[in-house]
């Protein structure tokens with residue numbers, strides 16, 4: 053009887069805690085899943101693994117490329133010689149260089165840089181041309197504006213001069229008449245005298 057009870061308890065005890073360990077082991081597996089580097093190199097991913105922060109297991113190709121071009125030991129050496137805050141940028145540049153080198157075994161990323169530099173140079177030429185053309189149009193527009201202003205000014209001067217003329221003419225018409233009148237007066241006076 054006793055043994056049966058114990059057995060049933062023990063079986064119950066073993067049966068009851070059975071589900072949590074599977075969950076726990078699943079969780080532990082997720083936490084301690086090796087980084088892409090250690091997975092590829094088939095080694096245990098240590099807590100202080102230099103690859104772990106930069107080569108997550110979800111991006112296996114990133115490590116494969118870098119390893120194929122530079123070699124895992126060289127990458128490890130490069131990273132260990134840098135300050136931790138510089139390592140992410142270094143890994144990103146190594147990954148970029150490796151990907152480009154695999155795509156273009158002759159030029160690597162220099163090929164892309166050359167293409168972009170050429171495009172940049174062409175764009176600078178285009179920009180310079182567009183700016184000089186714009187300056188031309190602006191100077192033409194300014195010339196037209198100046199001409200219009202000068203024409204307006206001339207017209208105003210002409211009008212002023214015309215007014216002056218008419219005033220002068222009125223004056224000159226008026227003065228001789230007065231003078232003539234005077235002369236006439238004189239003459240008449242003279243004639244009279």
Ligand SMILES: [Zn+2]
Nearest residue numbers: 087090097101
């Ligand atoms: Zn690792």
